[in-house]
Amino acid sequence: MSGHSTFEPKHPALKWFESRLPLVGLIHSSFVAYPTPRNLNYWWTFGGILSLMLVCQIVSGVVLVMHYTPHITLAFDSVEHIMRDVSYGWLIRYIHSNGASMFFIAVYIHMFRGLYYGSYKAPREVLWILGCIIYLLMMATAFMGYVLPWGQMSFWGATVITNLFSAFPVVGPTIVEWLWGGFSVDNATLNRFFSLHYLLPFMIAGVVVLHVWALHVVGQNNPTGVEPKSPKDTVPFTPYATIKDGFGMVCFLIFFAWFLFYIPNYLGHADNYIPANPLVTPAHIVPEWYYLPFYAMLRAVPDKLGGVLTMFGAIIVLFFVPWLDTSKVRSGVYRPLFKQFFWIWVAVCIGLGWLGAKPAEGGYVIAGRILTIYYFAHFLIILPLLGLFEKPKAVPASITEAVLGKNRGAAPASAGVSAPQTKG
Amino acid sequence: MAATETAGTTRRDFLYIATGAMGAVGAAALVWPFVSQLQPDASVLALSTTEVDLTSIAEGQMVTVKWRGKPVFVWNRTEKDIAEAKEVQLSALLDPIARNANLAADAPATDENRAGEGHEKWLVVIGICTHLGCVPIGHSGEYDGWFCPCHGSEYDTAGRVRRGPAPTNLDIPPYQFVSDTKISIG
Numbered sequence: 290m291s292g293h294s295t296f297e298p299k300h301p302a303l304k305w306f307e308s309r310l311p312l313v314g315l316i317h318s319s320f321v322a323y324p325t326p327r328n329l330n331y332w333w334t335f336g337g338i339l340s341l342m343l344v345c346q347i348v349s350g351v352v353l354v355m356h357y358t359p360h361i362t363l364a365f366d367s368v369e370h371i372m373r374d375v376s377y378g379w380l381i382r383y384i385h386s387n388g389a390s391m392f393f394i395a396v397y398i399h400m401f402r403g404l405y406y407g408s409y410k411a412p413r414e415v416l417w418i419l420g421c422i423i424y425l426l427m428m429a430t431a432f433m434g435y436v437l438p439w440g441q442m443s444f445w446g447a448t449v450i451t452n453l454f455s456a457f458p459v460v461g462p463t464i465v466e467w468l469w470g471g472f473s474v475d476n477a478t479l480n481r482f483f484s485l486h487y488l489l490p491f492m493i494a495g496v497v498v499l500h501v502w503a504l505h506v507v508g509q510n511n512p513t514g515v516e517p518k519s520p521k522d523t524v525p526f527t528p529y530a531t532i533k534d535g536f537g538m539v540c541f542l543i544f545f546a547w548f549l550f551y552i553p554n555y556l557g558h559a560d561n562y563i564p565a566n567p568l569v570t571p572a573h574i575v576p577e578w579y580y581l582p583f584y585a586m587l588r589a590v591p592d593k594l595g596g597v598l599t600m601f602g603a604i605i606v607l608f609f610v611p612w613l614d615t616s617k618v619r620s621g622v623y624r625p626l627f628k629q630f631f632w633i634w635v636a637v638c639i640g641l642g643w644l645g646a647k648p649a650e651g652g653y654v655i656a657g658r659i660l661t662i663y664y665f666a667h668f669l670i671i672l673p674l675l676g677l678f679e680k681p682k683a684v685p686a687s688i689t690e691a692v693l694g695k696n697r698g699a700a701p702a703s704a705g706v707s708a709p710q711t712k713g
Numbered sequence: 714m715a716a717t718e719t720a721g722t723t724r725r726d727f728l729y730i731a732t733g734a735m736g737a738v739g740a741a742a743l744v745w746p747f748v749s750q751l752q753p754d755a756s757v758l759a760l761s762t763t764e765v766d767l768t769s770i771a772e773g774q775m776v777t778v779k780w781r782g783k784p785v786f787v788w789n790r791t792e793k794d795i796a797e798a799k800e801v802q803l804s805a806l807l808d809p810i811a812r813n814a815n816l817a818a819d820a821p822a823t824d825e826n827r828a829g830e831g832h833e834k835w836l837v838v839i840g841i842c843t844h845l846g847c848v849p850i851g852h853s854g855e856y857d858g859w860f861c862p863c864h865g866s867e868y869d870t871a872g873r874v875r876r877g878p879a880p881t882n883l884d885i886p887p888y889q890f891v892s893d894t895k896i897s898i899g
Contacts, residue, residue, distance in 0.1 A: 352747055356754070374755035377746035 324523035326511035334537025335399040349385040359483035364439035383553040393579035407619035408510040414611040416503040430489040433482040440561035456597040514620030522688040581645030589657035615676025762899040784840035798824040798871040813885040827871040838872040838883040
């Protein structure tokens with residue numbers, strides 16, 4: 290999409306097809322000849338890993354639907370039926386439930402990477418916002434998927450999360466009734482969540498296409514934050530990025546397989562193996578781990594509407610990061626102060642996650658309040674001010690200079706690095 | 714490293730092939746559970762036997778029971794029905810094979826081979842027309858057996874096809890007499 294395709298079909302049949310629909314040329318220019326910065330590190334493999342996880346979730350999900358029944362009297366039993374009766378049903382269900390967690394681990398690393406290296410800055414604002422939209426869709430999808438097994442946590446998670454909307458004045462209670470399709474979480478709720486849980490992943494796939502399109506228009510960021518200036522600064526996507534991404538995926542899948550085969554229920558809750566009971570709430574109710582930081586923020590605010598707004602605000606603020614960060618320097622590598630504040634903020638996010646799993650009482654609430662304030666201060670105060678007061682380190686003139694050093698940067702690169710170079 | 718390489722095959726060629734082969738094995742191992750889940754699951758297999766009490770079926774009466782989700786006709790035939798079936802010469806049949814799961818695959822379609830073993834008044838057949846799977850209507854058609862409403866196939870009093878388009882006789886499921894008044898199908 291950036292630059293011209295260097296694909297020239299040789300076979301007459303392929304020539305005939307290519308002149309009518311240049312599909313192979315598009316794939317070639319996007320995933321073979323596409324120039325990638327030569328200095329990408331392993332944090333850049335998580336985009337590919339996320340695509341893999343989306344495919345993994347869609348494939349395993351489509352198969353689960355073949356055996357699942359979305360009805361309050363049958364849903365719980367049909368999940369147990371998948372676990373006990375269906376051939377390899379246990380494996381496919383554990384792939385799907387652990388896959389959701391792996392998807393979020395990958396997306397959080399991907400987001401931290403983007404925030405550290407300034408991947409949201411001009412001209413990548415739209416790319417960043419599309420990513421935020423994907424993240425929101427992922428959260429909605431995961432939430433509705435967790436309701437489907439119709440265990441105690443499914444039911445009460447659905448009740449609590451939908452009740453968030455009741456905080457809005459005037460329209461709140463009506464919105465909640467319409468979400469439920471009744472006066473409580475019931476069969477109508479389960480059916481519509483099932484329908485939407487099947488729909489949303491395909492919407493995610495659609496936005497992923499836009500995300501990749503936007504990426505290929507503006508080009509990838511890289512650890513230096515310096516745009517590629519000459520063909521020497523880039524290498525072709527294949528074989529360099531494909532092999533590196535492939536290796537990253539394999540390592541990630543080993544990590545995934547460890548959860549899948551050794552501790553498949555570690556990230557879940559035992560209470561969800563109790564069938565949903567609308568008359569009794571479990572004593573200790575917490576959301577899935579990937580929502581915990583936001584759950585901590587919700588509980589930190591002693592006001593219903595305020596808590597809900599704080600929670601949603603924590604995500605909305607991400608959309609504005611491209612304009613909140615005022616620094617001219619893109620990569621955190623050359624920003625000594627930003628670097629420190631970034632890691633403090635990461636620690637705050639993890640701290641909020643830890644607090645989200647603790648009971649809402651005493652010191653936990655106070656700590657939650659402090660960390661919530663810091664979370665917002667990072668975006669609304671620290672990022673804008675850092676750009677004004679921070680003295681960044683010298684940024685290299687080019688990617689090649691950063692990789693090979695100042696003296697060798699101008700010299701012809703060694704044969705091994707530049708041999709398969711093609712114009713992007 | 715270059716010193717160990719020859720013009721023909723290189724160390725790198727070996728690594729490519731070994732990696733590719735390992736990847737193919739892994740992909741196949743991953744695909745298998747997704748194919749395997751398509752087969753009938755344990756809850757379906759658990760329902761593969763059906764018992765039928767014959768005492769409540771009067772002479773001449775035909776009842777339909779469900780076995781593995783399919784209709785099975787259990788017919789208490791009259792003397793007239795049996796005599797009619799026995800009169801037919803094998804050469805007059807469209808399909809001369811018994812199609813009886815309890816007998817050899819090439820057993821001829823005589824009435825003895827079609828009816829219950831030692832209980833010749835009982836006829837047990839899978840109630841699915843061998844043409845395209847409709848359920849034929851009992852006690853009807855020119856041959857007093859079944860008539861299929863979909864495409865007009867007709868079966869006689871031993872469930873043998875006598876007029877097309879059905880290509881074969883109604884199948885006889887595996888079954889046995891648990892006692893004189895009870896059969897177990899499957």
